[in-house]
Amino acid sequence: MFKLFRFVRPYRMWVVAVVLLMFLQSIAQLYLPTLMADIVDIGVVNGDAGYILQTGAMMLLFAAFGTLCNVTAGFMSAKTAAGFGKIVRGNVFAHVETFSLQEFDKFGTASMITRTTNDITQVQQVLFMLMRMFLSAPLMIVGGIVMAVSKDATLSLVLVAVIPLLVAVIVLVASKGLPLFQIMQAKLDRLNLVLRENLTGIRVVRAFNRTEWERSRFRTANESLTDTAIKVTRIMSVIFPIMLLLLNLSLVAIMWFGGIRIDNQHMQVGDLIAFTQYAAQILMSLTMVSMMFMMIPRASASAVRINEVLNTEPSIVDRTGARENAYVQRGVVEFDSVTFRYPGAEQPAVRNISFTARPGEMTAIIGGTGSGKSTLMNLLMRFYDVDGGGIRINGQDIREMRQEQLRGLVGYVPQKASLFSGTVAENIRFGSDAATMEEVEHAAEVAQAKPFIDEMKEGFDSAVSQGGTNYSGGQKQRLSIARAIARGPAVYVFDDSFSALDFKTDALLRASLRAETEDATMLVVAQRVSTIMNADRIIVLDDGEVAGIGTHRELLASCGVYREIVTSQLSEEEIQ
Template sequence: MLKLFRFLKPYRAWIAVVVVLMFLQSISQLYLPTLMADIVNVGVMEGNTGYILRIGGLMLLIAAVGTLCNVAAAYYSSRTAAGFGQIVRGNVFGHVERFSLQEFDKFGTASLITRTTNDITQVQQVLFMLLRMFLNAPLMIVGGIVMAVSKDAKLSLVLVAVIPLLAGVITLVASKGVPLFRAMQKKLDRLNLVLRENLIGIRVVRAFNRTERERERFGSANTDLTDTAIRVTRIMSVVFPVMLLLLNLSLVAIMWFGGIRIDNNHMQVGDLIAFTQYASQILFSLTMVSMMFIMIPRASASAVRINEVLDASPSIVDAPETREPESSGRGLVEFDDVTFGYPGAEQPAVRNISFTAQPGQVTAIIGGTGSGKSTLVNLLMRFYDVGGGSIRIDGKDIRGLSQERLRAMIGYVPQKAVLFSGTIADNIRFGSDSASREHVEHAAEVAQAAEFITELPEGTNSAVSQGGTNFSGGQKQRLSIARALARKPAVYVFDDSFSALDFKTDAKLRAALQRETAEATLLIVAQRVSTIMEADRIVVLDEGRVAGIGTHRELLASCDVYREIVTSQLSEEESA
């Protein structure tokens, strides 16, 4: 957890202020019992009313100063802890944004969400407690012991016997709680995963009448987390009863032995009252320390998980000496003997893939499920790095380009259309912040989205709900295509982006795209033969290898795999 405290640098001045305030507050608390003892020993025992009023007024003043210091310290502590949480969340989010898909696969989306929210909150809460207690509690314990000894050294032997017992209980409970707190965070990950899957897949769950099964799955994860939480609570709940028991027994012992010492004229009544207050302060501070020991194990487990994310190095990084290509690049894409396997997979997803996609031409990729079509797109976008061979754009290996520059050259339409909450215009401008209103409307028109946008009351300013759930699959695909068109890149990549379109819209869209992207390189991944029949070049994949390259007619004559795909989808007349 200490490793995370490097993010406190902007708040060093506030922390110093908190330290000073807590020091003053602790001194005021430690001074009050001595003043009380003087009031009893001098004012009450001797009947000196003026002395009582004078010292009583001083006590009120010191108590007021201590209270103001406490309130100010609480304010600056909360501001510091909240600012720390903001910085850590920002750093975690920014670091995760640099992850390749390989790191996302490793951590899992649900776990990353938990680490960015719940785990950081745990550390933030403990930091607040530390700022409030890390100086106050030790000062009160040490100062209380010194003041108690100054009142009566022999009576302090009661505290000498009690304090090691309290420390032993705290240490034992903390050692038992740390492993369980770590387990709790993992079980919370699991609960978030089940909940996230259920909410995202609610349509599928209901369509297949699997609501009861999902309830059982959530219930199992929920019960698992609850059982662990109960075990932790049982262990931690031992601390407070034991603390209270030892506190009360200590006070009884102090009063008992103190009374004896007063009878023997070894101690004054006021000193016994002050000693009792110091003992209470010491034991109360130890109780506060025990609270810290309850919170620290969970926060430590959370801190480890946060550091795991921050310490994870992205597997895909920009080359040290990146030389950016000229902005006038034509967009020539070359796959040269590309081989790649997903982490943990026994066999490569694609092997020895070689082909060229020329500017001003449409290059299509087709193949059966699992043949590696989307893998090639992921490699071109550099979501993963090739295992062998190279991918070049305009003769430059993409690993020699910065990721930002590479992706600025590509207009990407994913297989699953993804929209963000906001407006239609916001989603289209996601491809280019500088796109004017006319540019946005033109992109929508080319993507065949204008026909349904114009029917909306607010046009391109119409709201898009989270995930675009207020639009159909075909509408979302067209908006995704418009987003790519708004970028005006050198290379367009359509990853099975026409699957939700009817044949009429598909044909109109392809005709409009042909005019709009006449000078760009078009890479189309498709399942439907009808979508790519007119392509200038078709790459046929089979089990991760190139089975054939050519035009539709050439492949019908030379490629058995392509012929099987065509005959399974089209009649003999349609395929001719």
């Protein structure tokens, strides 16, 4: 956990100020029992009202000064802890943004959300408590012991017997609680996963009448988390009763032996009162430490999970000396003997794939489910790195290019259309911040999105809800295509991006794209033969390998796999 505290550096002066203020507050608090002893032993015994008033006024001043220090330290601690949380969240988010899909697959979306929110909050809260309690508690313990010994060294033996017992209880309970807190965070991940899957897939859940089954899944995850939380709470709740028992027994013992020592004239009544207050301060400070040890195990578990993210190096990084070439408007894409296996998979997803896609041409990729079509597009975007062979744009291996430059060359339309909360215009401008309103409208027109946008009351200022749930599948696809067109890239990648369009809209869109992308390279992954029949080049994939390359008519004559796909979708008249 302490590794994370390097992010407190911007607030180190505040931390120093808090330490100083808590020190002054502790000094003021430690001096109060001595003043009380003087009031009793001098003022009350001698009947000196003036001394009582004078010393009482000093006590008020010290109390007010201690309170002021405490309040100021509390403000600074809160600001420091909140700033620390902001910095860590920012660093985690920025680091996660550098991850490849391989790292996202490793951690999982639900776990990443938990680590970025709940885990950081746990550490932030502990930092606040550390600055408030963990700094003042040791001062109070050490100072209280010194002051108690100064009042009566013999009576201090009671504290010598009790303090080790308290420390042993704290260490024992903390050692039992830490493993359970780690398990609890993992179970919180599981709960978030079930909840996220249910909320994002609510349409499927209801369509298949699986609501009760989802409730059962959530109930199981919830009960598992609850059982672990109860077990942890039971262990941690042992601290307070034991602490209070030892505290009260200590005070009884102090009063008992202190009374005997007063009776034997070895100490004064005022000193016993002061000693009792010092003992209470010492034991209460130990109780504060025990509270910290209730929070530290969970925060430690959270810190381990945060550090696991921060210490994970992305598998795909810009190589040292990666070239920053000038932005080009044309791009020749070459796949050269590309082979790739997903992490943990037994067989490669694609094997020895070779073809070239040129500017001004439409290169289509077709094949059965699981044949590797989308995998090729993920490799081109460098979401994963190839295991063998290479991919080049304009003769340069994409691994030798900066990722930002590579993706700046490509207009990518994913298989599943993704929209972001905001407006229609903002979603289209996601492809290019610099796009003017005229360019946004032109992109929408080319993508065949303008007709339905014009029908909406707010037009391009119409709201888009999270995930674009207020639009149909076809509308989301067209807006995603418009987003890619607004970028004006050298290479267009359409990963089965026309599947939700009707045949008329599909035909209109392909015709307008032809004119718009005549100088660009176009790669189209499709399931429908009608979408790619007129492509300049069609790559047929079968079980991760190239089964054929050619035009529609060439493949009908030479490729059995392609012929199977065509005959399953088109009639004899359409094939001719």
